[in-house]
Amino acid sequence: MDLYINATFSGAKEIKSNLDNLKLFENVFLINYQQCNKEIYNITKKNKGVNRFAKYLIFKKKLSLIFNSYSPIKIKYDRMVIPYLHYELFSVISTFVNGVYFNNKNVAIDVLEEGVGSYNIVDSKSKIQVAIRKTIGFLYVPSMKFNYYVYKPELIKDHKFKKISLKKLNPVEKNEKVIKTYNKIFGYKEKYSICNEYKFVYLEQDLKTFKISKQNVLEIINVISGKCGQENFIVKMHPRSKENIFNGNIFNQFSVPWELITLNNKLPNNVLISVLSTACLTPKLLFDEEPIVILLYKLFKEDLEFASEQIRLAESVKKTYRQNKFFIPSDVEELKEILSFIDR
Known part of the structure; x- marks a missing residue:
């Protein structure tokens, strides 16, 4: 069995070298x-x-x-x-x-x-x-x-x-062998485990793609960090982001796949927040885990009319949750109520 890697990302050569050393495939090629x-x-x-x-x-x-x-x-x-x-x-x-x-x-x-x-x-x-x-x-x-x-x-x-x-596909099992193998492939380090260190994680959107107002985003971020405490809150930057508009705790290690971070972290007690980042859905789809999710797209609905398919999927995933841990507030006041409910 051979593996071909489309080398469009940083660290592709290192990943190929790691795969060669692990001998999981007969041949590993970089396109x-x-x-x-x-x-x-x-x-x-x-x-x-x-x-x-x-x-x-x-x-x-x-x-x-x-x-x-x-x-x-x-x-x-x-x-x-x-x-x-x-x-x-x-x-x-x-x-x-x-x-x-x-x-x-x-x-x-x-x-x-x-x-x-x-x-x-x-x-x-x-x-x-x-x-x-x-x-x-x-x-x-x-x-x-x-x-x-x-x-x-x-x-x-x-x-x-x-x-x-x-x-x-069956959910990925978070056993020691699986975690160690993927960590060796991608060169994962403990410092990347942001979900173990911070309870609240804001997953940034690519602002140019979503045409979201920077000022509106910052106002919402201030509401969230003010309610949960800056020391408990981190922003994970989007890999395509060209500009950091945020203050406080920032994670911008773009060579680390989000799936690998979620594999190495205990997620049920985390709160994943975003306008409409589908990364919030990864834990449920990949591991059948249910962290708390807060999607904010209804607060920016005039800017996200083109995202009907993402919205459909997000709302479909919400229905698969076994517990009441998936929230889509309609306005800022409802967002504050949700954050207060979580804090209790």
């Missing part, structure tokens, strides 16, 4: 993202005036060269496990998937949950686009028969894929 992305960008940029069909043909002609540029060896795989459905043709991961497919068109495909985006199965391609891709031999995963593994299949709303087979 040369920058080189591949440059090749793909050049193809699409040079052919903007060419119709879509011709652009696909040009791309297919170059595909094997691009694939071989970052795959050290050419292997005929029988099974491929990918982290989510790949709709976009001109992307590095799609290039990789098609490269494997071209080596063996009978390859079995399993799709594995990667975050909450996996719960929104939407076919974004028109019938014409799909037909073109099939005609010239491109793999279009949603049109194939495959298993789709998620932790809570019941949260996936109705979809139109007739060949998909939903499979349930």
Whole structure:
């Protein structure tokens, strides 16, 4: 079994080295993202005036060269496990998937949950686009028969894929072997265990993406830290954040996956707070643990109209809670009441 890592994040080389030492896989490869992305960008940029069909043909002609540029060896795989459905043709991961497919068109495909985006199965391609891709031999995963593994299949709303087979993943066990293995892979350190040190954790949103007013966010943060005490409160910055607008305790170790932090921390007594960060849902989805969650999106609703799918999922996860520990306040006064209730 081989593992390919899309090296788009800091620390990818160190993770590969750790995996090599642990010998969990026969081979571990880093995809040369920058080189591949440059090749793909050049193809699409040079052919903007060419119709879509011709652009696909040009791309297919170059595909094997691009694939071989970052795959050290050419292997005929029988099974491929990918982290989510790949709709976009001109992307590095799609290039990789098609490269494997071209080596063996009978390859079995399993799709594995990667975050909450996996719960929104939407076919974004028109019938014409799909037909073109099939005609010239491109793999279009949603049109194939495959298993789709998620932790809570019941949260996936109705979809139109007739060949998909939903499979349930068991919650990850927090046993010593699992924790030690993942900690060795990612180089986890005890100082990253913020949930053990701070009861209240605010998970920041990417303000540019969500178009949230900085001033409004700071006002809400002041209300929260004032009620729970600054010494009990920390802000975990979003990896895409370019600016720190917060005071007090800050966690900005972006190379540490949030899933790894939650794996190493005891969460049931923590309070995870955010506007609409789906990271608040990770403990329930991944470990079936129920920390207290407070989502604030109703306080910013005019700024979050585009986030209907995230809201649907968050409210669906809320319904799966066994205890009354998931709150979505409608205004600041209700937020204060919730914080006072938790403090008791």
